[in-house]
Amino acid sequence: MSSVNPDEVLKSHGLKNTKQRQLVLEELAKMNSAVSQPELEKTLGKEMDRVTLYRILSTFEEKGIVHSILDLNGTTNYASCSASCTEGHHHDEHLHFNCTNCLKIYCLDVKIPNVKMPSGFKAVHVDTTASGLCNNCS
Amino acid sequence: MSSVNPDEVLKSHGLKNTKQRQLVLEELAKMNSAVSQPELEKTLGKEMDRVTLYRILSTFEEKGIVHSILDLNGTTNYASCSASCTEGHHHDEHLHFNCTNCLKIYCLDVKIPNVKMPSGFKAVHVDTTASGLCNNCS
DNA sequence: TTAAGTGCAAAATCTTTGCAAATGT
DNA sequence: ACATTTGCAAAGATTTTGCACTTAA
Numbered sequence: 097m098s099s100v101n102p103d104e105v106l107k108s109h110g111l112k113n114t115k116q117r118q119l120v121l122e123e124l125a126k127m128n129s130a131v132s133q134p135e136l137e138k139t140l141g142k143e144m145d146r147v148t149l150y151r152i153l154s155t156f157e158e159k160g161i162v163h164s165i166l167d168l169n170g171t172t173n174y175a176s177c178s179a180s181c182t183e184g185h186h187h188d189e190h191l192h193f194n195c196t197n198c199l200k201i202y203c204l205d206v207k208i209p210n211v212k213m214p215s216g217f218k219a220v221h222v223d224t225t226a227s228g229l230c231n232n233c234s
Numbered sequence: 235m236s237s238v239n240p241d242e243v244l245k246s247h248g249l250k251n252t253k254q255r256q257l258v259l260e261e262l263a264k265m266n267s268a269v270s271q272p273e274l275e276k277t278l279g280k281e282m283d284r285v286t287l288y289r290i291l292s293t294f295e296e297k298g299i300v301h302s303i304l305d306l307n308g309t310t311n312y313a314s315c316s317a318s319c320t321e322g323h324h325h326d327e328h329l330h331f332n333c334t335n336c337l338k339i340y341c342l343d344v345k346i347p348n349v350k351m352p353s354g355f356k357a358v359h360v361d362t363t364a365s366g367l368c369n370n371c372s
Numbered sequence: 373t374t375a376a377g378t379g380c381a382a383a384a385t386c387t388t389t390g391c392a393a394a395t396g397t
Numbered sequence: 398a399c400a401t402t403t404g405c406a407a408a409g410a411t412t413t414t415g416c417a418c419t420t421a422a
Contacts, residue, residue, distance in 0.1 A: 111376090111377095112375095112376060112377065112420080112421055112422075113421070113422090114376090114377065114378080114420075114421075116377085116378075117377090133411090133412090134411090144378095144379095145378065145379045145380075146379095146411095146412095147378080147379070147380080147412090147413085147414090148377080148378055148379070150411095150413080151377080151378085151413095152377095155377095166304050166308045170304045170308035170309070170310060171308070171411095172308060191349060191351075193351075193355055193357070196358070202355075204351075204352055204355065205352075206349060206350070206351070206352060208349060209347035209348075209349065210347075211329060211344060211346060211347065211362060211364065212344070213331075213342075213344070213364070214342055214343075214344060214369070215369070216368070216369025216370075216372060217331055217340075217342065217364075217366065217367070217368055217369055217372070218366045218367045218372045219331070219364035219365070219366040220334070220364075220365060220366035220367075221364065221365045221366065222362065222364045222365075223362070223363050223365075224349060224360065224361070224362045224363075225360070225361050225362075225363075226349065226351070226355075226357035226358075226359065226360045226361070227357070227358060227359045227360075227361075228355065228356045228357040228358035229355070229356045229358075230354070230355055231352070231353070231354025231355055232354075234354060234355070234356045249402095250395080250396050250397075250400095250401060250402065251396070251397090252395075252396075252401090252402065252403080253395095254402085254403075255402090271386090271387090272386090282403095282404095283403070283404050283405075284386095284387095284404095285387090285388080285389090285403085285404070285405080286402080286403055286404070288386095288387065288388080289388095289402080289403085290402095293402095309386095
């Protein structure tokens with residue numbers, strides 16, 4: 097998705113163009129899977145304060161630049177949003193896939209079949225997460 | 235599910251029958267929804283050490299007495315397992331529903347339609363979580 | 373220039389670990 | 398009696414907050 101360059105992304109969301117934000121965007125762009133804060137910290141740790149990283153990720157999420165996905169341990173992972181995500185309204189209703197071998201988290205473009213709710217329950221958002229082996233590990 | 239009494243549950247899983255474990259089981263039985271450690275702590279806090287509660291929940295999960303569900307914040311919530319859960323092998327492939335109003339988490343007996351995976355991805359487990367309004371809040 | 377962003381220190385959570393005392397079988 | 402379980406204290410881990418310094422616009 098979006099090979100939009102970092103400068104554009106920041107500008108279009110009214111965010112200042114800082115070296116740290118660039119680094120986070122570049123790192124996320126490199127990944128074909130979602131990353132957790134600890135992973136990002138490991139990669140960027142030397143050049144970025146931990147608190148700054150937390151703040152950047154949370155700003156990005158608010159602005160709709162990334163969306164967050166919980167992995168099997170409840171750790172928050174981040175992935176770039178597709179172009180259709182707007183501030184406060186994510187379109188991440190695709191399939192999240194946790195590989196139990198390499199532990200990567202993928203956002204797969206798969207249509208999720210509708211689930212019919214028991215009477216009285218009104219679903220606004222449905223999230224489906226699968227776990228198993230990814231295409232590299234199977 | 236299982237209106238099996240606490241004594242039975244503990245005995246059949248080879249666990250000692252302690253007051254604290256009884257309390258946790260009773261509390262879970264009262265609920266028609268999943269509860270988090272903090273909620274349990276709030277209810278039982280006066281009569282139970284926090285660490286003991288953590289340990290009881292983790293023992294129960296290992297033994298297949300409860301299963302855990304992550305809520306929207308990544309907090310672990312616990313619910314009694316249905317009779318078909320056995321040690322190390324849960325059958326919790328039903329729908330988890332987070333009410334955005336009362337914040338309760340329900341385990342609903344709804345068949346989840348199959349999702350077809352992209353080639354190369356082999357799903358072993360699929361978890362579907364919906365959020366919206368529950369039957370009390372809608 | 374000045375509002376936004378960063379970095380450090382420190383606080384607030386949340387969860388785990390070690391060990392002595394208490395308890396169930 | 399003895400292994401298991403509990404409670405407390407303390408350590409780890411993770412995330413948030415406050416505030417002075419820096420930087421992009």
